[in-house]
Amino acid sequence: MSLLAWLPFYPLISFLCLIIFARRLSWLQASVLGIGGIALSAVASALVINQLINTDAAFISVKLWSWFSLGSSAVNFSFYLDALSAVMIAVVSGVGLLIHAYAAAYMKNDENFSRFMAYMNLFIVAMLILVLADNLVLLYLGWEGVGLCSFLLIGFWYREKENVLAARKAFIVTRVGDTAMAIGLFLLFKSLGELNIAAVNESAAALWQIGDELTYWIALLLLGGAVGKSAQLPLQTWLPDAMAGPTPVSALIHAATMVTAGVYLIARMQGIFLLSPEVMSYVAWVGALTLLLAGFAALAQTDIKRVLAYSTMSQIGYMMLALGAGAWSAGIFHLMTHAFFKALLFLTAGSVILALHHQQDLFKMGGLLKKLPVESGLFIVGLICLMALPGTSGFFSKEAIIAVLWSSPTAGPVLWWGAILGALLTSIYSCRLFFLGFLGKSRRYDKLHALDDEHPRVLLRWPLFLLALLSLLGGLIALDFTAVFAAPSAGTGVQEPGWLHPLAIATPFIGIAFSWFFFKDYRQNQGQELAMKPRALVRFCSGGLGFDRLYQALLVRPYCFLATVNRRDIIDQLIMLNGWYVRLWHDALSASQNGSLRWYAAGIGLAVVFLAGVITL
Amino acid sequence: MTAIPLNHVLILACILFAIGFIGVVARKNTLFILMSLEVMLNAVGVAFIGAGSVWQQADGQIMFILILSLAAAEVAIGLALLIRMQRRYQSLDIDRLSEMRG
Numbered sequence: 001m002s003l004l005a006w007l008p009f010y011p012l013i014s015f016l017c018l019i020i021f022a023r024r025l026s027w028l029q030a031s032v033l034g035i036g037g038i039a040l041s042a043v044a045s046a047l048v049i050n051q052l053i054n055t056d057a058a059f060i061s062v063k064l065w066s067w068f069s070l071g072s073s074a075v076n077f078s079f080y081l082d083a084l085s086a087v088m089i090a091v092v093s094g095v096g097l098l099i100h101a102y103a104a105a106y107m108k109n110d111e112n113f114s115r116f117m118a119y120m121n122l123f124i125v126a127m128l129i130l131v132l133a134d135n136l137v138l139l140y141l142g143w144e145g146v147g148l149c150s151f152l153l154i155g156f157w158y159r160e161k162e163n164v165l166a167a168r169k170a171f172i173v174t175r176v177g178d179t180a181m182a183i184g185l186f187l188l189f190k191s192l193g194e195l196n197i198a199a200v201n202e203s204a205a206a207l208w209q210i211g212d213e214l215t216y217w218i219a220l221l222l223l224g225g226a227v228g229k230s231a232q233l234p235l236q237t238w239l240p241d242a243m244a245g246p247t248p249v250s251a252l253i254h255a256a257t258m259v260t261a262g263v264y265l266i267a268r269m270q271g272i273f274l275l276s277p278e279v280m281s282y283v284a285w286v287g288a289l290t291l292l293l294a295g296f297a298a299l300a301q302t303d304i305k306r307v308l309a310y311s312t313m314s315q316i317g318y319m320m321l322a323l324g325a326g327a328w329s330a331g332i333f334h335l336m337t338h339a340f341f342k343a344l345l346f347l348t349a350g351s352v353i354l355a356l357h358h359q360q361d362l363f364k365m366g367g368l369l370k371k372l373p374v375e376s377g378l379f380i381v382g383l384i385c386l387m388a389l390p391g392t393s394g395f396f397s398k399e400a401i402i403a404v405l406w407s408s409p410t411a412g413p414v415l416w417w418g419a420i421l422g423a424l425l426t427s428i429y430s431c432r433l434f435f436l437g438f439l440g441k442s443r444r445y446d447k448l449h450a451l452d453d454e455h456p457r458v459l460l461r462w463p464l465f466l467l468a469l470l471s472l473l474g475g476l477i478a479l480d481f482t483a484v485f486a487a488p489s490a491g492t493g494v495q496e497p498g499w500l501h502p503l504a505i506a507t508p509f510i511g512i513a514f515s516w517f518f519f520k521d522y523r524q525n526q527g528q529e530l531a532m533k534p535r536a537l538v539r540f541c542s543g544g545l546g547f548d549r550l551y552q553a554l555l556v557r558p559y560c561f562l563a564t565v566n567r568r569d570i571i572d573q574l575i576m577l578n579g580w581y582v583r584l585w586h587d588a589l590s591a592s593q594n595g596s597l598r599w600y601a602a603g604i605g606l607a608v609v610f611l612a613g614v615i616t617l
Numbered sequence: 618m619t620a621i622p623l624n625h626v627l628i629l630a631c632i633l634f635a636i637g638f639i640g641v642v643a644r645k646n647t648l649f650i651l652m653s654l655e656v657m658l659n660a661v662g663v664a665f666i667g668a669g670s671v672w673q674q675a676d677g678q679i680m681f682i683l684i685l686s687l688a689a690a691e692v693a694i695g696l697a698l699l700i701r702m703q704r705r706y707q708s709l710d711i712d713r714l715s716e717m718r719g
Contacts, residue, residue, distance in 0.1 A: 596715055598650075602642040 004048050004079055005062045007089065008128035010040035011121040018118035025114045031104035034117030038100045038124055042093040049086045058082055058483035061134055070137075073194050080134030080197070084484045087332055088131035088264055091339045095256045096124050098463035102347050103248035105459035106354065110246075116156060120252065123149035127257050131264060136185050136195040139265075143181070143229070146258045147174050153253060154245040166244040173238040177228015181265075184221025187214070188272075201271025210275050219272050219279035222265060223286070230262030230316050233290045237547050239313055240297075243305040247350030250305060255312045255342035260335045263319045267328055270485060274326075280410040284324025288418035291317030293545050295425030299432065300541035303360045304349050307433050310544075311386060312342055314422060318401055321419060325411035327404040328485040334397035340474045341385035341394055344467035348379045351460060352437070362433065366525055367442035374461070376438050381468045383434055387427040387508040396475030398423065402504045406496050416500070420507055427511025432519050440525030626667030633660030647702065647709045651695045658688045 014037030018030060025033070052060055063078035081089070100120060107116050126145025133139035155167030189195055191214055192203055208215050226232070231239035242254050253259070266273060266283060273280055291314040298310035315338045322331030352368060352375055353360055369376045385394035402423070405416040516523070540546055592603070637660055640653025662681045669677020703709060 596712060598642050598711065605638055605642065 002062075003044050003051070004060060004081055004132075005064055007041055007044045007048065007079070007093075008125050008132060010044070011037040011124040011128075013037060015118050015121040015125060018114045018121065022114050022118075023112075027104075027108055027113060030114040030117050034114075034121055035097070035100045035104060037121050038093060038097045041089075041124065041128065042097045045086075045089045045093045048081060049090060052081055052083075052086055067137070070189065070195065071193060073196070075135055075137045075195060077138060078134045079132040081132060082484050083479070083481050084264075084267060084332060085131045087336055087479060089128060091260075091336055092124060092127045092131065092257050095339050095343050095467070096127075096252060098466055099248050099252045099256070099343055099347065101459050102350070102463040103246075103252075105455045105457075106248050106350055107246060108455055112156075116153075116246070119149055119152045119156070120249070123153070123253060123258070127261070130261055134197060136188070136197060136200070139197070139268075140182070140185065143225075143261065143265075144178065146253070146261060147171065147178065147229070150174075150242070150253050150258055153249040154242045156245055156249065160244075163244040166238075166241040170238040170242050173235050174228045177225045177235050177262075180221045180228070181225025184218050184225065187218050187221065191218075197268060201269070204271050204275060208275055210277065212275065215272060215275040216278060219269075219276040220282070222269055222272065223279060223283060226262030226265045226320075227286060228262070229265075230259050230320070231290075231313050232262070232286050232317065232320055233293060234547070236290060236294070236313055237544060237551060240306050240309045240544060243303070243309050247305065247346060247353060250309070251343045251346035251350070254309065255346050256339040259312060259316055260319070260339070263316065263323065263331060263335055266320075266323045267332055267485075270328060273323075277410055280324050280326065282324070284321050284408075284411045284415055287317040287320025287322075287324055288415045288422070289317075290314065291321065291422040292418060292425070295422050295429065296541050297544045298429040299425065300538045302362055302542070304353070304362050304365070304433065304437060305346075305360055307362070307429060308342070308345055308349060311345075311426065311429065312338075314426065315342065315386070317422070318398060318419065321405070321411070321415060322401040325401075325405050325408035325415070327401060327408070329479060329481040330397065330400035330404060332481065333479055334394075334401055336477070336479070337385070337393035337397040337471070337474045340467055341382050341392075341471040344378060344464060344471050345382035345386065347464055347467065348375050348382060351375050351464070352379070354455070362436040364443055365437040366440045367438070369438040371442065375464075378464050378468050379438065380434070381471055383430045385471045387430050387511070388423065389508055390505060391472075391475075393471055393474035393476075399501075399504060403501070406500060420504060423504070423507045424511045424514075427508040428515045428518075431512055431515035432522065435515070435519050435522040439523050443525070620670075621667075623667055623671045627664060630660045630664035630667065633657075633663060636660075645710050645712055647699055647711050647714075650711065651692065651699070654695075655688055655692065658684055 014033045017033050018025070048060070059080060059082035061078060061080045063076050065077050067075045067077045069075065100117075103120060104117070107113055110116060123146060126142045126149055128142070130139055130142025130146060133142060151167050151171040154170050155164050157163050158167075185195065188200060192200055192207070194200055194203060204215065228235045239254060239259065243250055245254075273283070294310040294312075294314035294317060298307050298314065301307045301310060315334070319331045319334050319338070322328075322334060352365075352372060355372055355375070356365065359365065385392040388394040388398040402416065402419050405411045405419055406413055543549065592599075634657055637653045637655075637657030640656060641650050644650050644653060662684050665677040665680045665684070667677075669675065669680075699709065702714065706714060708714070
């Protein structure tokens with residue numbers, strides 16, 4: 001039990017050490033501390049998961065202390081581990097450990113290295129609390145904690161204005177979702193008087209009918225929170241900008257763990273969502289639209305990290321789609337495999353960027369296959385998992401999702417076609433990325449940065465190999481969620497045509513074949529300058545399909561306008577009336593206290609005359 | 618000899634008092650302020666004497682002697698202070714000596 005209780009606190013201890021001693025630590029000390037905390041958590045996770053598998057109980061829970069009481073129900077600081085949170089802590093601490101090891105090498109020359117490691121550790125703490133929380137208040141604490149760490153890490157290089165703006169944007173946009181979620185929680189507590197997750201799921205099923213209006217609103221508000229955190233439509237605009245942070249941050253937070261918190265939330269609150277089929281289909285639609293939008297946007301990016309960011313958005317769209325279709329375990333399975341291969345892709349991209357002296361523009365790369373063979377090999381592994389070629393982990397999880405869509409009551413053939421189109425887009429933008437960056441001849445870069453001199457190769461390479469291994473074989477991990485998720489509702493009896501599965505499997509190959517011919521210029525480039533044709537459609541796609549501009553025009557500008565007009569706040573002025581009144585009297589009275597005796601005498605005399613006059617009249 | 622009516626006495630006393638008061642308020646020189654104070658005291662004395670003669674009582678005269686001795690004592694101290702002031706500040710301007718600030 002104490003193993004579980006201590007699990008999130010190892011990184012907290014190393015966070016405290018790192019933040020207190022900060023620059024007094026050498027690189028070695030800081031990285032041992034930073035990685036050590038996560039390593040302890042990872043070992044503890046492995047042990048505790050082993051414990052969970054070997055017991056008969058469906059969950060292990062431990063109560064640390066009573067936090068506070070809300071009405072009649074107590075909010076405890078207690079952890080709850082079942083199959084779902086076991087997968088999450090395995091991903092968070094396992095992938096987190098590999099990314100930390102890589103980050104220690106990647107960030108070695110940064111002057112604020114220990115601050116970086118401290119934030120990363122704090123992030124792991126918050127994420128572990130989020131997934132282990134047994135009640136929604138504690139979950140919300142972790143939820144806000146990861147938001148804070150995301151803000152701190154996106155703006156880590158705060159001397160550049162762009163990074164700070166990106167951090168602020170991420171914070172504000174996710175805050176919109178968080179507000180919705182908080183309102184949902186209030187509503188939930190008001191109607192159930194309970195915030196313990198297991199109890200909420202149970203009593204909701206007992207108390208409400210399917211399709212009640214209250215469950216509709218609660219589920220919708222929770223979906224709002226999930227949409228904000230997981231960068232789904234319509235709150236997706238922060239994720240591409242979040243790439244301003246250091247690359248390991250992008251790998252850890254904006255690909256592998258934090259952005260999947262929304263998926264986790266929906267899976268966790270499935271009792272509520274199952275009661276509201278309408279919201280379930282909204283979830284599916286949000287996922288499908290996001291994955292298409294992100295796919296189109298990824299096609300037109302020039303920055304290698306932004307391509308990966310949009311692909312993250314699109315893969316989380318798949319998870320949402322799975323949840324919406326009621327394929328809970330497929331969604332979580334995809335969450336896990338995605339964490340493996342997306343972390344691999346981001347970290348490899350980080351190595352490439354490091355080797356190219358922080359060049360991120362794909363149009364200035366080219367020919368990396370020969371110059372960086374190991375990184376290229378790892379990148380290919382990541383890409384084939386992303387494209388879901390048969391045999392890779394991505395294949396198993398994505399096929400599991402696509403397989404349920406057609407006959408699911410809350411999804412249907414339209415969404416199936418959406419998912420297939422998304423898979424096609426995925427393979428096309430992956431090929432484009434690969435052709436641009438790795439094939440052809442090199443453009444516009446001189447000498448490669450020798451990684452070995454400054455960055456320890458062991459830390460820079462081995463996490464990548466392990467992640468590649470996980471990406472390839474992760475599909476073989478059998479997840480058993482029978483104890484967590486309700487059995488999927490029986491299909492609607494829709495007959496599935498026989499060509500569904502073959503088509504789904506063939507889709508990535510169609511995409512590859514298409515791009516082999518369509519992106520011939522990129523593939524056979526001989527080192528000449530390449531530029532995107534600045535057509536309106538391309539610009540529209542590369543700007544994320546105009547959402548940024550739309551929000552700029554609809555929300556940001558009117559707000560700034562109001563702020564400038566109302567610079568001297570009207571309400572403030574009303575309140576200041578009090579101040580002015582007091583000020584007036586103060587001035588009058590202090591003018592009379594001038595320290596001149598003759599004035600006082602005159603005052604006394606006049607007052608006596610006045611009083612005498614009053615008395616006699 | 619016709620008795621002077623009380624009203625006249627009181628009007629005289631009032632005028633004297635007002636002159637003295639204005640002197641206290643308007644003068645800057647401390648010596649003149651002291652003199653104006655004397656005028657005010659004497660105005661009160663006139664009022665007492667007048668009232669005493671109207672009611673044929675000795676109280677008014679007793680009060681006047683009291684005021685006279687009070688004024689003498691006051692002037693003695695006041696003049697002593699003035700001399701110290703003059704020595705110390707080379708000035709009797711009461712505004713220049715004011716150290717109180719509101």
